[in-house]
Amino acid sequence: MIGTLLLAILSPSDTIITSSHLIDEVVVVSAAGEGRKRSVKGLAASIDEHLAELSHVDLVRRGSYAWEPVVNNMATERVSTTIDGMKIFYACTDKMDPVTSYVESSNLQSILLNSGLNGNPQSTGNIGGSLDLKLRKAGFGGESLFSSKTGGLGGGLVVGHETNGHLQVYGADGVVSLPRFYTNVGVFYRHADNYKEGGGRKVPFSQFQKVNVYDNFGFRLTEEGNDVVEGTFIYDRASNVGYPALNMDVAKAEAFIASLSYRHQFVEGFLNAWETKGYYNHITHVMDDTKRPDVEIHMDMPGKSWTSGLYSLLTGTGGRHEVQANYDLYYNRLFADMTMYPGGAAPMYMVTWPDVGTLNTGLAVNDRISLTGRQTVTLTAKWAMQWQRLNNEEGYYALRVFFPGMKDSYNQTIGRIAATYQLSILNSQLSIGAGWGSRAPTVTEAYGYYLNNTFDQYDYIGNPRLKNESAVELNCAAKFSIFSSQLSISLDANAFFFSNYIIGQFENRLSPMTVGAEGVKVYGNLSHATMVNTAFTADWKLLPWLTWNTRLSYAIGNDDVGKALPLISPFAYTSGINCQLSSINCKLTVKGNARQVNYGKKYGETSTPAYAIVNLSGQYAFHLHGHALTLRAGVENLLDKRYSTYSDWCDIPQKGRNFYTNLSVSL
Amino acid sequence: MNKKVLMLFLAIASLGLVSCNSNDDETGIVIDGIDLTSDVDCCSAEEALQVYRFIQTVHIIPELSTSVDGKYDVWAYTKTGTLHRGYNDLYFVVTKKKSGNYVKNFNIKNVTPLMHMVKMDMWHSTPVGGTFEVFDTTRPAVKRGWVSLLMNTSDAGNWQFSYDIEVLGSKGGVEKQAINVEALPEGQDWLKNFKVGDDTYFLSLVNPSDWKTGTNTIQAYISKKSTPATTPYALATETFTIEIDPRMPDMGNHTSPDNVALTKQQDGSYTGTINLTMTGLWRIHLTVKDSKGNIVAGGDDLKDGFSSLYWDVTL
Numbered sequence A: 001m002i003g004t005l006l007l008a009i010l011s012p013s014d015t016i017i018t019s020s021h022l023i024d025e026v027v028v029v030s031a032a033g034e035g036r037k038r039s040v041k042g043l044a045a046s047i048d049e050h051l052a053e054l055s056h057v058d059l060v061r062r063g064s065y066a067w068e069p070v071v072n073n074m075a076t077e078r079v080s081t082t083i084d085g086m087k088i089f090y091a092c093t094d095k096m097d098p099v100t101s102y103v104e105s106s107n108l109q110s111i112l113l114n115s116g117l118n119g120n121p122q123s124t125g126n127i128g129g130s131l132d133l134k135l136r137k138a139g140f141g142g143e144s145l146f147s148s149k150t151g152g153l154g155g156g157l158v159v160g161h162e163t164n165g166h167l168q169v170y171g172a173d174g175v176v177s178l179p180r181f182y183t184n185v186g187v188f189y190r191h192a193d194n195y196k197e198g199g200g201r202k203v204p205f206s207q208f209q210k211v212n213v214y215d216n217f218g219f220r221l222t223e224e225g226n227d228v229v230e231g232t233f234i235y236d237r238a239s240n241v242g243y244p245a246l247n248m249d250v251a252k253a254e255a256f257i258a259s260l261s262y263r264h265q266f267v268e269g270f271l272n273a274w275e276t277k278g279y280y281n282h283i284t285h286v287m288d289d290t291k292r293p294d295v296e297i298h299m300d301m302p303g304k305s306w307t308s309g310l311y312s313l314l315t316g317t318g319g320r321h322e323v324q325a326n327y328d329l330y331y332n333r334l335f336a337d338m339t340m341y342p343g344g345a346a347p348m349y350m351v352t353w354p355d356v357g358t359l360n361t362g363l364a365v366n367d368r369i370s371l372t373g374r375q376t377v378t379l380t381a382k383w384a385m386q387w388q389r390l391n392n393e394e395g396y397y398a399l400r401v402f403f404p405g406m407k408d409s410y411n412q413t414i415g416r417i418a419a420t421y422q423l424s425i426l427n428s429q430l431s432i433g434a435g436w437g438s439r440a441p442t443v444t445e446a447y448g449y450y451l452n453n454t455f456d457q458y459d460y461i462g463n464p465r466l467k468n469e470s471a472v473e474l475n476c477a478a479k480f481s482i483f484s485s486q487l488s489i490s491l492d493a494n495a496f497f498f499s500n501y502i503i504g505q506f507e508n509r510l511s512p513m514t515v516g517a518e519g520v521k522v523y524g525n526l527s528h529a530t531m532v533n534t535a536f537t538a539d540w541k542l543l544p545w546l547t548w549n550t551r552l553s554y555a556i557g558n559d560d561v562g563k564a565l566p567l568i569s570p571f572a573y574t575s576g577i578n579c580q581l582s583s584i585n586c587k588l589t590v591k592g593n594a595r596q597v598n599y600g601k602k603y604g605e606t607s608t609p610a611y612a613i614v615n616l617s618g619q620y621a622f623h624l625h626g627h628a629l630t631l632r633a634g635v636e637n638l639l640d641k642r643y644s645t646y647s648d649w650c651d652i653p654q655k656g657r658n659f660y661t662n663l664s665v666s667l
Numbered sequence B: 001m002n003k004k005v006l007m008l009f010l011a012i013a014s015l016g017l018v019s020c021n022s023n024d025d026e027t028g029i030v031i032d033g034i035d036l037t038s039d040v041d042c043c044s045a046e047e048a049l050q051v052y053r054f055i056q057t058v059h060i061i062p063e064l065s066t067s068v069d070g071k072y073d074v075w076a077y078t079k080t081g082t083l084h085r086g087y088n089d090l091y092f093v094v095t096k097k098k099s100g101n102y103v104k105n106f107n108i109k110n111v112t113p114l115m116h117m118v119k120m121d122m123w124h125s126t127p128v129g130g131t132f133e134v135f136d137t138t139r140p141a142v143k144r145g146w147v148s149l150l151m152n153t154s155d156a157g158n159w160q161f162s163y164d165i166e167v168l169g170s171k172g173g174v175e176k177q178a179i180n181v182e183a184l185p186e187g188q189d190w191l192k193n194f195k196v197g198d199d200t201y202f203l204s205l206v207n208p209s210d211w212k213t214g215t216n217t218i219q220a221y222i223s224k225k226s227t228p229a230t231t232p233y234a235l236a237t238e239t240f241t242i243e244i245d246p247r248m249p250d251m252g253n254h255t256s257p258d259n260v261a262l263t264k265q266q267d268g269s270y271t272g273t274i275n276l277t278m279t280g281l282w283r284i285h286l287t288v289k290d291s292k293g294n295i296v297a298g299g300d301d302l303k304d305g306f307s308s309l310y311w312d313v314t315l
Helices: A003-010 A047-051 A393-400 A443-447 B045-055
Strands: A023-027 A057-060 A068-071 A079-083 A108-115 A129-135 A152-162 A167-177 A181-192 A208-220 A227-241 A249-265 A271-288 A298-300 A302-318 A321-341 A348-370 A375-390 A409-425 A428-439 A451-453 A458-461 A469-482 A487-506 A519-543 A546-558 A572-581 A584-593 A611-624 A627-636 A658-666 B008-010 B030-032 B066-068 B072-078 B086-096 B106-117 B122-124 B143-149 B157-167 B170-179 B191-196 B199-205 B214-224 B241-248 B260-264 B270-276 B281-289 B295-298 B310-314
Touching: A047 A057, A047 A108, A068 A079, A068 A129, A271 A298, A348 A393, A348 A443, A375 A393, A393 B214, A443 A519, B030 B045, B066 B157, B066 B170, B072 B157, B072 B170, B086 B106, B086 B157, B086 B199, B106 B143, B143 B199, B143 B214, B191 B295, B191 B310, B199 B281, B199 B310, B214 B241, B214 B260, B241 B270
Parallel strands: A079 A129, A458 A519
Antiparallel strands: A023 A108, A057 A068, A108 A129, A152 A167, A152 A658, A167 A181, A181 A208, A208 A227, A227 A249, A249 A271, A271 A302, A298 A321, A302 A321, A321 A348, A348 A375, A375 A409, A409 A428, A428 A469, A451 A458, A469 A487, A487 A519, A519 A546, A546 A572, A572 A584, A584 A611, A611 A627, A627 A658, B008 B030, B066 B072, B072 B086, B086 B143, B106 B122, B106 B157, B157 B170, B191 B199, B199 B214, B214 B270, B241 B260, B241 B281, B260 B270, B281 B295, B281 B310
């Protein structure tokens, strides 16, 4: 998990990210910054595959599309996800649409991860960490990231194919980059049929299709170029998405994302820049069980989410300080309902998210202080207030059955504060950090209504009386380089001590709604819980063209009585040999998990057996008629092992052997 | 039949449109078709307005409306303008023909629905609420009572309705008026009976169509079959408790928590609490206990584990 640390430190030219073990970034598109993390599949990789490159990140798979990022073994509830600082909230009560599924690789420059409480300024409720999806902006003439360094016209194409599931990827984009105006627009399309698990058996309902269209643009308002207006528009539509781990699929998952920002660059003085962005997004999510055989009761389960907000970020540098101050405000509405159609009888209707309006406003300050050339202290703090109102009366009265005294509006105050101290001596770096943070219960946790969870087969009911969850985080990291930096070894650990940990608790008094469900759980606060994540990384430059790297990680999560929490990664390892010969790059990777020993039996989890797979990948970059081309090819799960990981929902098997090839062209 | 054309309403005093109408009555209330001139027998303008507003929420049953002595019109209402199997609220309003205003004092008596069983050529009555009374003091001219009709009209049998009315010394009524009783749609069954010894009791569930998802008050009446059966069935004098177990048969017999058994109230009705977690068909399984706690009806566990005595309500 600390490849991060090494990468960050080994590439001092990296100006986007500060060198901290708490920050990680995966590059989606960039000509520069070799040595930084990127997917072996390049731009053709899915957002999920890009996310998988990040340290601290695991992915929960419910199918071959829309995986849910888990940071430090904490899922969506404890992770903040923003798109270029914009808040966006998923619209499916069954978490079939983590917000990362509403963007496409071509929309992004990179994905930035802040581990733990040390969140980016716009994030709230990020106990586990925060992800910010950085949009790809062509930039003004001369700053273009594309082959044409002088600006003007440009563009790119990407075509890819994977044999397993017959996955097809097509992308095209065009760029206009002038000194006072830029725009980059693109289309992206993916289509996949059912994939085959190791051994060759088809996994039914694992298909998907996705279209994405986007545009980014910017104007310089003045000749000097210190005032910039930028805008973004993304339309993303996934259709016919299968979820083999669930009882139903998705007919449509559609997002519309738009923003407009104004940035002023200060020429002199303490302040660097002041950016204010207004944004709006809405998501429509429609589930579909009509294609499933043996459906006992056909159901319609649509969900809607829309968010509107703004943030204003001021950055400054002076003396030893690098300061960021941010104000943000957003309003989100979440509504979902369910209609069940028993053959012949009257339909049954319930509101599963009672049109909850959340108004949240917060103030964040980050300060990075260079004490000496060797010592740095980073301080981050955020304070936010939140008001929630249940706008749907039917949903509100239904919840009142379970919580007779509940109100139709609630408010919460949340905050976080974290500090990190970093010391560099000779060939080693040391870092320690501590923080405290809290989060408000999510809409599902507070007001969700009979949400069936196929993982443990329980119906979940929200609890409006939940207390805020909070955690104290301690983290440390150490890195040593020896043999003239030929070998670097890092250790990285963090621990979270939770108070009022929110989790579904058995409520035997209640009867499940879903046919076949085991029972009902109501969200409740555990007085405390503990989570520890550790990682060891070794990178060895055996020869100038040959490197070997290994990463081992282990995590523990325990509830208030010392029982294992669910969905905590078992011992995991990755080991790879990478060889770089001029424009050819090859990589052989072995990765696997040990048997899951500490699994959340109490919470309905079963143990996942050990597995190991072998991946091979290669990349060849060349020029043709003045265009830069990159050909990537490889094979995943070379030995066609049938396996599933601890985070595969209901143990759905992973892909079997899969050959991929893709070609990207810069025009 | 007369329609309620006589009642079109506008309260427009605040708009300054008050004409030199003697209806004015200081309050500025004007109801089209009603002379609100002070009349001790009738409603004040404010009361008349309340009655008028109430009438907008119900519908006339033409068959049960009549006139008395050529001086008064008697209007019978139900929520839908029809009668259906099971419990029906029945409202009466009397107007003076001359002024159109609502008469405050009148008595409805001897409400007697009779069913003619065609095959056997036999007659029987049905549960009827004791007296027809003012149920809301803001509307002193509306009297309410109820009938719970055992069956709907069909080839097997049909209904006749009678009642007596006394208005300010004049007498009248309706005598053996044929009236249609509609069946309830599929998934609605609001009237059940049980036997204790030789006595037959009827369980009439009150207006479940008003229920919504969430917590609802559940009200019912227990009536006892009369001898002879042509006498309207009065409320049972015994005290029972009705335990309820609401289930959704289409949803694997899903149930809701914290339901409260129906217990006898001062007005003779039985009241409890029912929680409904969603819309759809709810089968409310019943266990009726006597005052000593002995089960007298229902509470038998059939092979599905539930009582055979139940009401069906579809939300």
